[in-house]
Amino acid sequence: LFSIAEQLDILNQLKYKCLRCSVDSAKDSINEKLLFVNIDPEIIHYEAYNIESILEYLKKISFSSTNIILDIKEKSYISDLNSFRALVKDARDNEFKLSIDDTGSGLLSLTMLSETNADYLKISMDLIRNIYNNRVNKSIISLLLDFTLSTRTKLIAKGVETAEELEALIEMGIQYGQGFLFGQPDSSFRGISEDKVKLIKDIQKRKQRYFYNTPNAIPIGALAKTIPIVTSGDCGSKVDELLKKNPTLQGIPVVDNGYVIGLIKRSSFFAQLATQYGVAVFMKRPIKLLMDKTPMIVDCNTPLSFVSKAAVSREEENLYDYIIITKDEKYYGVTTVKNLLEFTTEMELNRAKQSNPLTGLPGNMSIEEKLNKAIAAVENCFVMYLDLDNFKCYNDVYGFENGDRVIVLTADIIRESIWDMGFRDSFVGHIGGDDFVAVIYTQEVESLCNLIIRKFDSRIKGFYSPDDRENGYITAQNRCCIEERIPLMSISIAVADLSKHKCISATQLSEYLSRIKKKCKSINKSSYIIE
Known part of the structure; x- marks a missing residue:
């Protein structure tokens, strides 16, 4: 179908139609789930198929852009880099998330990674196939995992078809996957079957036994603590009050409808207020103007060893910022680098003693x-x-x-x-x-x-x-x-x-x-x- 459409020079129209059909199918059943929609960087050459037209259609059917992840194939050819940058900025400004599909299969991966700063990376199924006995592919995926941890990107294994592949990926620390093992394509957006949920839980249980009492087994959620939060619409005066009431707080997560969208840092906040017109400008304005939009966010099931590596690889000025912990994509709590390192050090010392x-x-x-x-x-x-x-x-x-x-x-x-x-x-x-x-x-x-x-x-x-x-x-x-x-x-x-x-x-x-x-x-x- 797509080959014929390309021959007739109506390929972009067909892709746009597919996007609309996907959204139409999902709008009544997706709720708080995320919908990955394939998108071609070359849409910049088709006026009817751009971010603005997609937004107009979403508004028409009352569907939020925050539920959509624009899935860009790594193999896609970017003929106009400046226009592509504009497309990415436009998507970000309108709260779309971005994903790079088939990572590891194309020639422009580094350019794509650099230009999109993607929220998700999907590993090519060529790297996943028989991963349990392929050392080279394991090494490549480990490098991608290190990259995503340090850049706060989520890594998805694509094309998982066997329980052996799933077990190998879970052992490596991969937290997300898709493939025929979990189910065939289905327009009803059903969840995965109970037997597959049980399989995943059994593998996780075996992993915890194997890495018994080590940082590879204990999840970061074990260190989560609850602190005050604010919403993006709260004014600077509320943050000022919270920080002064709680002198030990090093920051405050910004959470809208359960989802983390940023972090207010104590030092940065008071530094802004200390400027000439800081109090007048920021005390009555939304706090989202001062928040860090890319704090370190990790799922509560991420092993301590992975979080430690990612935390210490941050830029020096962000090294001691809170690590924000989520559960099912929603805010769960925070921990500090100090708590993380103290806990893992004590664990390793106790393990060495024993x-x-x-x-x-x-x-x-x-x-x-x-x-x-x-x-x-x-x-x-x-x-x-x-x-x-x-x-x-x-x-x-x-x-x-x-x-x-x-x-x-x-x-x-x-x-x-x-x-x-x-x-x-x-x-x-x-x-x-x-x-x-x-x-x-x-x-x-x-x-x-x-x-x-x-x-x-x-x-x-x-x-x-x-x-x-x-x-x-x-x-x-x-x-x-x-x-x-x-x-x-x-x-x-x-x-x-x-x-x-x-x-x-x-x-x-x-x-x-x-x-x-x-x-x-x-x-x-x-x-x-x-x-």
Whole structure:
């Protein structure tokens, strides 16, 4: 259809007709939702299809421009840059939001990014396809994510078609997506189905388990606090009164109908009042004249790690401005850079205190907390207790440095095996010495045990001398100082199925696992028992 229209030189008329049809379909059902409408930068050459004519039509059908996002394709060719700048300014002046479509697929991306200062970037589906096993595309998307965080732009993954792609994107920190996975095109503007909502929540839950108690798991909403707000129509006198009543306030968000449109900074506000006619000019005029129109705004579910990176990348004069937090696009609260950095620093220090210094894995306090949470949640999961056989004799003969190398190897094998099998929501902790704990959320725990044993039995031989390796044992003194032959090290894995055993505490679970472990050790080779 569009090819024929282009041949007949009526392409712009057709695009304008499509825009009107989209708005007509959405006007009665979109409410507070946002409507993305494709727009060609070359509309500047078609008088009937411009911002003014779009506004006239929106007024005719009582549809607000604030609900519309003009979606500009990155592949579009801009023949007249000055006219395009005028188009962008016109759109901004009339409260349209802007989006760049198919980011990463065109040749003019940097120009487009620079000229539009877009509110949204849509990642090309070429970068999304099979993202879970494409390191190059992951790196590109990570760069785009860093860019959007520092410029307060929202990043949307386009063309999401599989649960694996969705999970990879959520793990990377992408918060918005569209694609056939969520539903086929539909003129009724229905929300996504309950099963897809559940899928997203399940992935988020797994992510929080995997990044357990780290800045990658905790959302910025946890630090939100409520402070006074004003509307864009409020006068300077109201802001003056609020700031004087609340001397600790560093600013006041400007919120209209729940949506953040700016921020009044204490220093800037009083600096303006201190000018020659400042009080006379601004005290009775709308505060929107003095507000910062581009404050840092983040969704409440954004991980602390991403917000920290974006906050410290701001211009120096904005470095200590409030970070405004939204929920479902509406004002939720604020936090400060000081609170953010103090919280993340304390978290990392506590994590370091609780981690095993040799393997870097969470230590006993974190393990106990994790086990108690798993028990309290009545989750269908497996708890693994892994222990090395004949480690003490090896340590006595080969020395503690080699013993430490074996412990690090064991930690690596456990993590590596879990990762290889795709169990990214699992937890691994180091009790101490040669004892480890893992919490696994999958029925494939038997396959995991076999993989760990295969890797361990194969790689542990490299830690023995050729003679000991060939003999299959080492000679060492037992507790009675009598020399005996000690077999090469093996690994015992005791596994408890929490769906079958109702433990009341981590201590009770540990005692039960110890009993299973004793059965494993009696087998005299690498083994596992699941009960």
